[in-house]
Amino acid sequence: MRLLDRYLLKELLLPLGVCLGGFLIFWVSFDLLGELENLQKDHAPWSGVALLYWIRLPELLLTILPVGELLALLYALTQHSRSNELTAMRAAGISLWRICLPYLVVGFGLSAGLYLLNETLLPDAKEREDRLRVQWRDPSGTESARNWVDNVHFLNPATGTAWRIGSFNQLSGELRQVRVQMDLPPSAWEETVAPSGHWTTVVWQLTNGLEYLHRTERDDNPASRYKPTLTVGELVDGMDLVAAWKGETGLRMVGTNAFTNRIRLESPELPGGRRWTFDEVNPKTGDFLGLHGRAPVGVGARRTLIADSAIWTNGVWRFRSGNSTNQVHEILFRSNADDDPFDKKWDELEAPELPDTPEVIRSEVRVGSQMGKQVALQKIQLSAREIEIYERLHLNLAKQERARLDTQMEVRLAAPWTCAVVVLIAIPFGAPSGRRNVFFGVAGSLAIGFSYFVLQRLGFALGQSGQITPWVAAWLPNLAFGAVGVILTSRVR
Secondary structure (H helix, E strand, O other): OOOOHHHHHHHHHHHHHHHHHHHEEEEEEHHHHHHHHHHHHHHOOHHHHHHHHHHHHHHHHHHHHHHHHHHHHHHHHHHHHHHHHHHHHHHOOOOHHHOHHHHHHHHHHHHHHHHHHHOOOHHHHHHHHHHHHHHOOOOOOHHHHHHEEEEEEEEEOOOOOEEEEEEEEEEOEEEEEEEEEEEEOOOOEEEEEEEEEEEEOOOEEOOOOOEEEEOOOEEEEOOEEOOOOOOHHHOOOOHHHHHOOOOOOOOOEEEEEEOEEEEEEEEOHHHHHEEEEEEOOOOOOOOEEEEEEEOOOOOEEEEEEEEEEEEEOOEEEEOOOOEEEEEEEEEEEEEOOOOOOEEEEEEEOOOEEOOOOHHHHHHHHHHHHHHOOOOOOOOOOOOHHHHHHHHHHOOOOHHHHHHHHHHHHHHHHHHHHHHHHHHHHHHHHHHHHHOOOOOHHHHHHHHHHHHHHHHHHHHHHHOOOOOOOHHHHHHHHHHHHHHHHHHHHHHHO
């Protein structure tokens, strides 16, 4: 860094600190006067009041930092101009843009800092303030109890996962009284095995028969249950078994044993991989050995998990039971018409196939509560990440709702760059040399700055109402006033 840059920064940072400090004191004092009655009702301690305004600081900086920067720049540039320092620098062959480079760096640095604050601290400010006020009203309540949100319901259309959550902890991500339903993948399949059995003219009677439901093609721990009988329709859709034994339809003879009069039968390959085999069948008695069947799940096959609680651990949801008598239920439906689903019970169950993280649920809670309001959002209250997740979960949003979210997203990205734009506004009004009224430059710059903020708020409102395109609503003030600042600066003599 050159000596000149250090000098210019030194002369800027002192008035910038004074301006920001003055604005903070004025703003906090003015706001505190309006809040005194509510603070007294909530029995807020002085330490709590200080914490309250610390929580509000990111939102406050979004407003006062550009204004404070504008005034500090005008003061610094005017002082340099009045003492002919700018004239001397330019006479030495240094362009005005090079002189103002430290100011531009400061502007872009403040913009980046505001963006980080907005994405990390500002989105949670309202919830933290609400929890603080609840703590004042009920000091006996635990901090954990103040972080819970009740009745969270949402659907992830991309994965078909539907959540019904009794309570959700926004900090820890813990769930209580949770019920989640998801579609089984196309690779899921049913399996039926029995070492022996016989035909009873109506159904196949199975000896030690078992039925398995594989959630995926390679399920290491499929759900299983005892299966006493097998109907004609389950074996091969509507097949006439007697005719099949004669080799006329359905099952075909694979081999025969002349001594036992038994034959080996297997079904042809059916759509979806449905297939049945008998190691041995006696066509006279209907007795059989070695039954094995495989069939794909039907349309609407799904899986439902019901648990007292769930926690997110090492990137996986872990469902837990409250006690030994109230276990985790895993209910597996083989199709939409399945009236006898599998009901498997667990003390604890991991579900790595669930794609929705606590961040996704948190986004649904925060954005969903904001979208439930009937009026346009007056402040930038949502982070870009939260909006992105919510829009991905709700692909069929109404036009009005999407306009509000898209405008929030664009304004979230554009608003911090106000600090860079005010540099371009301040330079042409503070840098001109010559004998002139100092207040003319200050007043002109403030007038343009005020117009900029008015246009910014107007664009925010119009964008949320859907009257103009969201990116135009958010970025037009920056682009227009930035261009005006560049043109005016290029004409400075």
